[in-house]
Amino acid sequence: xxxxxxxxxxxxxxxxxxxxxxxxxxxxFRGRRLSFDEVVWLPPLAPVPRARTxxxxxxxxxxxxxxxxxxxxxxxxxxAKGAASLIGHRAFTVRPDGVQNMHYECELAVVIGREAKNVxxxxxxxxxxxxxxxxxxxxxxxxxxxxxxNLRVKNRDTCTPIGPWLVDAADVPNPMNLRLTTxxxxxxxxxxxxxxxxxxxxxxxxxxxxxxxxxxxxxxxTGTPDGVVDCPVGSVVVCEIEGIGALQNTLxxxxxxxxxxxx
Amino acid sequence: MSFDLPWLPGGTVYGTxxxxxxxxxxxxxxxxxxxxxxxxxxxxxxxxxxxxFAPRGAAVPVPGEVEIGATxxxxxxxxxxxxxxxxxxxxxxxxxxxxxxxxxxxxxVLIDDLSLPHASYYRPxxxxxxRDGFLVCAPAVTPLREIDIKALKIEVRVNGAWxxxxxxxxxxxxxxxxxxxVSAFMTLQxxxxxxxxxxxxxxxxxxxxxxxxxxxxxAPGLATLTHTLAxxxxxxxxxxxxxxxxxxxxxxxxxxxxxxxx
Numbered sequence: 001x002x003x004x005x006x007x008x009x010x011x012x013x014x015x016x017x018x019x020x021x022x023x024x025x026x027x028x029f030r031g032r033r034l035s036f037d038e039v040v041w042l043p044p045l046a047p048v049p050r051a052r053t054x055x056x057x058x059x060x061x062x063x064x065x066x067x068x069x070x071x072x073x074x075x076x077x078x079x080a081k082g083a084a085s086l087i088g089h090r091a092f093t094v095r096p097d098g099v100q101n102m103h104y105e106c107e108l109a110v111v112i113g114r115e116a117k118n119v120x121x122x123x124x125x126x127x128x129x130x131x132x133x134x135x136x137x138x139x140x141x142x143x144x145x146x147x148x149x150n151l152r153v154k155n156r157d158t159c160t161p162i163g164p165w166l167v168d169a170a171d172v173p174n175p176m177n178l179r180l181t182t183x184x185x186x187x188x189x190x191x192x193x194x195x196x197x198x199x200x201x202x203x204x205x206x207x208x209x210x211x212x213x214x215x216x217x218x219x220x221x222t223g224t225p226d227g228v229v230d231c232p233v234g235s236v237v238v239c240e241i242e243g244i245g246a247l248q249n250t251l252x253x254x255x256x257x258x259x260x261x262x263x
Numbered sequence: 264m265s266f267d268l269p270w271l272p273g274g275t276v277y278g279t280x281x282x283x284x285x286x287x288x289x290x291x292x293x294x295x296x297x298x299x300x301x302x303x304x305x306x307x308x309x310x311x312x313x314x315x316f317a318p319r320g321a322a323v324p325v326p327g328e329v330e331i332g333a334t335x336x337x338x339x340x341x342x343x344x345x346x347x348x349x350x351x352x353x354x355x356x357x358x359x360x361x362x363x364x365x366x367x368x369x370x371x372v373l374i375d376d377l378s379l380p381h382a383s384y385y386r387p388x389x390x391x392x393x394r395d396g397f398l399v400c401a402p403a404v405t406p407l408r409e410i411d412i413k414a415l416k417i418e419v420r421v422n423g424a425w426x427x428x429x430x431x432x433x434x435x436x437x438x439x440x441x442x443x444x445v446s447a448f449m450t451l452q453x454x455x456x457x458x459x460x461x462x463x464x465x466x467x468x469x470x471x472x473x474x475x476x477x478x479x480x481x482a483p484g485l486a487t488l489t490h491t492l493a494x495x496x497x498x499x500x501x502x503x504x505x506x507x508x509x510x511x512x513x514x515x516x517x518x519x520x521x522x523x524x525x
Contacts, residue, residue, distance in 0.1 A: 051275045053312040055389070079387040080310035082275040084452050117395075142448075145299045146307040147280060147387045152448045155308075211394045213314045 002165035002245070003130070005046070005088075006039040014046075015039075017165060036164075041089035044132055044166035045111065048217040052083040054160075055208060056107075056136055058149055060198050060223025067226040072198045076207050079147070081155050081221075089164035089245075092252045093137060094157065095233050101140040102231060102251075105224035106182045106239035108194055109134040109162055110201055113169065116214040124202035127214070128169040133247040134162040134221050135182075135239045138228075161239075161249040162219075172243060176200050179242040180225060184235050192225025194241075269318030269402050270372065274454030276316070276336070276398060278376055279441060280307040280384060282460030284433045289467045290384075298385045306436060306444050309387060311376065311458075315398035319488055323377065323396035324495040330469035332376035332461035333419045333429050333480045335412065337438060338404050339455045340369030364439040367451070370404035373417065373480050373488045376461055380471070401480070401488035410484055412438050412459075419470055420479040426470040429462045 002017035013029065015022040021033045045052070058077040059065040065072045087093070095102050113129025137159040142152040172178075175194060182190035194200075199207065204220055231237055233253040240246040281287050281303060294302040317323055377397040381388050417429040436444060438459060442451075451457060463469050472478055474494040481487040 050313040050316070051272065053314065055312075075390075077386060078389045080312055080389060080393065082277070082310060082449070082452075082455070084275065084450065084455075142305065144301070144303055144305065144307070146303045146384055147309055148385060149387075150305065151277075151308040151310075152305045155310075155449050157450050211390055212312065213395050215314070 001168045001171065003044055003168075004163070004165055005042040005044050006034075007042060008034060008039045012042065041091070041164050043086045043088050043162045044164065045086070045162070045217060045219070048215065050215070053214065053218040054081040054083055054086070054221070055079070055219070056081055056154070056221040057199070057204070057223035061192060061196050061225040062198055063192065063196060063226040064224055064228070065198070067228070076199045076204060078208070079149060079154065081160065085155050085157060085160040087158050087161050089161065090248050091158070091161055092250050093159055093161060094254055095231070095251045096139065097254045099139050099141045100230070103138055103140070103228040104182055104184075104190075104231060104237045104239060104249075105136040105138060105228060106180050106190055106241070107134045107136050107221045107224050108175065108178065108180070108201075108241055108244070110175075110204070110220040110222060111166055112214045112216055112218040112220075114216060116205060116209040117212075119205055119209040121202045121206040124205035125169065127205055127209075128175075128201070129216060130166040130168050131172050131175060131241075131244050132162055132166050133164075133239050133241045133245050134160060134219075135237065135247055135249055136160055136221050136224065161247055163245065163247055165245045167244050178244065181240050182227065183238045183240075184229065184231055186236075189229050190225065190227030192227070194222070196225060197222060269320070270400055270404060271316045271318055272336075272338075272398075272400065272454070272456045274339070274452050274456065276311040276456040276458065277445070277451075278309045278311055278334075278392070278458045279460040280309065282306070282435045282441065283429075283462040284435060285465070286463045286467065287435050289463070305448065306441060307384070308445065309392060311398045312393050314395050315393055317396040317399045317490070319400065319402040319486075320490060321396055321399055322491045322493040323399060325474055325492045326379070326495045328380065328471045328473050329492065330378045330380055331419055331421070331426070331472055331478055332378055332469065333417050333427065334374050334376050334458045334461045335415065335417065335431065335482075336372045336374045336400070336456040336458050337368045337442065338370050338372060339367055339451045339453055339457065341367050341453065364443045364446075365407060367442065368407050368438075370406045371410055371412065371485070372404045372456075373401040373482060373485050374456075374458060375399040375478060375480055375488060375490065376458055378469075380469075399488060399490045401486040403486040405485050415482050417480060417482045420481075421470065421472050421476050423477075423479075427462070427464060431459065433462070434459060
């Protein structure tokens with residue numbers, strides 16, 4: 001099952017994908033179908049009773065590490081983000097004026113389904129609620145070597161699109177063999193497979209849960225393969241993961257933050 | 264809000280690194296060297312995730328020695344865009360700047376931002392800073408108008424003995440400047456908490472504590488924070504009646520800090 005959270009008719013609704021349409025699950029409109037164009041897509045994450053933990057990985061694909069001239073890490077290179085940087089499918093991400101290198105990062109997002117502490121690798125998949133696609137934008141102009149990647153690079157408003165769907169873990173029999181691609185304005189710029197992760201999903205859950213409790217709704221962004229390129233204002237960026245979804249995002253300038261939506 | 268009810272952050276908590284003059288100066292000679300290459304320009308922040316939140320009185324599970332990080336948290340109240348804050352800060356005098364920027368702050372609260380010792384500031388310190396219970400919060404938020412942050416001195420005691428005085432007049436970026444500089448690149452949401460940073464001792468280390476210790480953090484006009492440390496239960500749970508795992512001088516092992524166990 002593919003779950004979405006959308007805004008429509010003045011309220012937020014949960015919906016599922018059904019024959020290329022959205023089928024609402026909120027009681028007042030249960031069963032009503034809407035086209036993908038009729039709604040505003042929100043991050044496909046149900047509200048949580050505390051600040052959502054969003055963990056992210058750097059250099060978790062050996063080829064991307066080489067691309068950035070780094071040796072793959074021996075321990076996961078993890079950082080944390082504030083959930084306020086998350087936005088939904090078909091949304092707009094602000095590219096600051098004057099930056100030289102702002103690139104997408106297509107990533108498999110793991111959404112935790114059960115409270116996890118001291119989970120062993122072999123049991124880890126039982127703790128996954130579902131998967132989504134994230135685009136963890138980075139602005140390399142702002143990189144500094146203090147707690148790198150620093151928050152000015154990675155924790156900006158609008159810079160973490162996620163969606164369109166939260167796909168039930170049960171519907172993803174092998175998350176470690178999914179093709180990832182990114183297209184910019186229709187041109188293929190990034191491709192890889194989750195099989196090339198340095199630390200796979202189960203290892204990451206074992207690692208994080210060895211020192212911190214993961215709660216339902218927490219998110220792990222598992223890193224990106226090579227093929228990241230600078231995207232100017234106006235770029236339409238589509239990050240796609242086989243079987244999970246295609247996440248579309250458009251870059252806008254600081255001075256033009258409210259463009260008329262184009263479809 | 265009653266002083267008897269525990270307070271926990273409602274939003275995301277951001278910590279600030281290297282924001283005290285003493286530690287910054289100690290680090291200065293190393294800043295131009297590898298792997299840092301240059302002194303930090305923007306505020307160096309880290310996220311304290313919700314699993315770290317613990318109320319006053321918590322027995323925080325620790326695997327060994329921890330560093331005490333007494334700090335003041337600014338609790339964000341009203342919502343305002345980055346631009347409003349940033350442009351106000353440029354356009355107005357220093358005094359107005361402070362008033363305008365800090366208008367977003369609902370109040371402040373004493374916090375123990377615990378960490379495992381780590382020597383490098385090159386990579387994010389999730390494994391050292393984001394352990395369960397590693398952000399212990401005083402029980403109440405004090406309105407900003409009741410506190411003169413610049414004049415505040417935070418006292419840290421372990422088992423009743425003084426170990427540190429944190430002097431908030433020695434911040435690299437004072438509260439208003441830090442808030443403005445952070446807001447220049449990200450929006451703090453209502454309920455988020457911005458920590459002003461933790462200071463080191465004269466030798467560059469931080470005060471340390473271990474299982475069995477009682478930590479007290481206090482400052483005039485603010486709700487006092489006390490908590491204890493306890494030996495962490497190992498991943499493989501010992502059979503019932505077994506002794507506490509080694510590695511701590513603990514009395515009783517604890518399973519949870521009690522904040523969010525489900």
